[in-house]
Amino acid sequence: MPTYSGADGAALHYDIGPPHGQAVIALAGGAARHPEYLDDLAGLGEQQWLVVPHLRGVGRSPLPDPVEVASYWRMADDLERLRVHLGLERVVLLGHSAGTRLALSYAAQFPDRLAGLVLITPPAGILPGVQVDAEDLVQRRRGDPVFDAAVAAWSAGPEGTDDAAFTAWQHLVAPMSYARWGEAEQAHAAIGSYSFAANRAYFSVDPPADLPARLAGVAAPVLVLAGADDCGPGRAPATALARLFPAGELAIIEECGHYPWVEQPAAFRRVADQFLGTRLTRSDG
Numbered sequence: 001m002p003t004y005s006g007a008d009g010a011a012l013h014y015d016i017g018p019p020h021g022q023a024v025i026a027l028a029g030g031a032a033r034h035p036e037y038l039d040d041l042a043g044l045g046e047q048q049w050l051v052v053p054h055l056r057g058v059g060r061s062p063l064p065d066p067v068e069v070a071s072y073w074r075m076a077d078d079l080e081r082l083r084v085h086l087g088l089e090r091v092v093l094l095g096h097s098a099g100t101r102l103a104l105s106y107a108a109q110f111p112d113r114l115a116g117l118v119l120i121t122p123p124a125g126i127l128p129g130v131q132v133d134a135e136d137l138v139q140r141r142r143g144d145p146v147f148d149a150a151v152a153a154w155s156a157g158p159e160g161t162d163d164a165a166f167t168a169w170q171h172l173v174a175p176m177s178y179a180r181w182g183e184a185e186q187a188h189a190a191i192g193s194y195s196f197a198a199n200r201a202y203f204s205v206d207p208p209a210d211l212p213a214r215l216a217g218v219a220a221p222v223l224v225l226a227g228a229d230d231c232g233p234g235r236a237p238a239t240a241l242a243r244l245f246p247a248g249e250l251a252i253i254e255e256c257g258h259y260p261w262v263e264q265p266a267a268f269r270r271v272a273d274q275f276l277g278t279r280l281t282r283s284d285g
Contacts, residue, residue, distance in 0.1 A: 004085035007077035013060040021048040029097025032199035037192035042265035057198025071205035090115035108214040134234030150175040166196040177258035179229040227256035
């Protein structure tokens, strides 16, 4: 597995696909979930050169001391070093869920090195003052015993602070994240263990208060993609985020929760391919 040198000199690992198309660095969420759950993003790796970092404390990349280096604000420095390591003049970032926080952190700190952003089901709380509509989506699903059990588990929280307990809790709450809970969704939910320590470290440094203003000055094209039935963040945060960027656009996929490439792969690829293959090419031209 290839490595590059992080901002503190640590050897950080990444997975890499065949070098065709344009390079897309894909950032896993969780936070601190092993990136294997991304798979090849419904075949996106067949069209684009996917690079998937193992973020600090996850997979084969070690957790640093101090742990603040593994915060999503500080790890932007790691991504900049990865860009240089790959020999890229500018970079396309794709972030899922909590991974969108790291993508936005990079966009705010290195806007001139950003070619484009794909933000998949971004969480609530990124932008202050945005009304959250997730509770409405939750109430529509009430009455399903599996879904209700997942909501109860979410409210109770994990039973321990080790990786096994944290991962087990994530599995209990997983039905909330999908529009339906079929065999394919259950199989996907079981992929990719979580690191509790890396999760805590990820949120150990708050972004600066002027983050929205910084993002509003990012000129690169941005695609924000949301699931119409995503009971985690809901749709309002994605809508507000897309409106923030001068070149932002929003795509909402119907009958879809938190994992569009799993639940609606054809629709996901249609939107992603159009953005990566047309919008970014037109912007570069």
